[in-house]
Amino acid sequence: MAEKVSGPASYFPSIEKKYGRPISEWKELxxxxxxxxxxxxxxxLKQEHELGHGHANALVAHTLQEDRSAGSP
Structure with missing residues (x-):
């Protein structure tokens, strides 16, 4: 049985479907x-790429958390 995705990543399928870009591309941007x-x-993200607040917030939260984790010893 697949593990249920929670938190910001739970928005990723709808972000990709609605805006037509993979999550990796959003993170690069x-x-x-x-x-x-x-x-x-x-x-x-809201002004330049017309994302909704929830989608923009999820992408930013996940990306910044990833970056913080990568910088940890």
């Missing part, structure tokens, strides 16, 4: 934006 704060990244 976020990381290449030159922005670093959660709120400014969410606002940028």
């Amino acid at each position: 976020i990381r290449g934006s030159g922005l670093s704060r959660h709120g400014e990244l969410v606002t940028w």
Whole structure:
């Protein structure tokens, strides 16, 4: 039985379906934006890429958490 996805990643299938880009591409855009704060990244995704607030928030939260985890010893 497949494990149930929770948290920000639970939004990923609907983000890919609605906006037509894979999650990896969204994460590259976020990381290449030159922005670093959660709120400014969410606002940028909403304004520049017309994402809804929940989708933008999920992408940013997951990406920043990934980056923090990668930087941990």
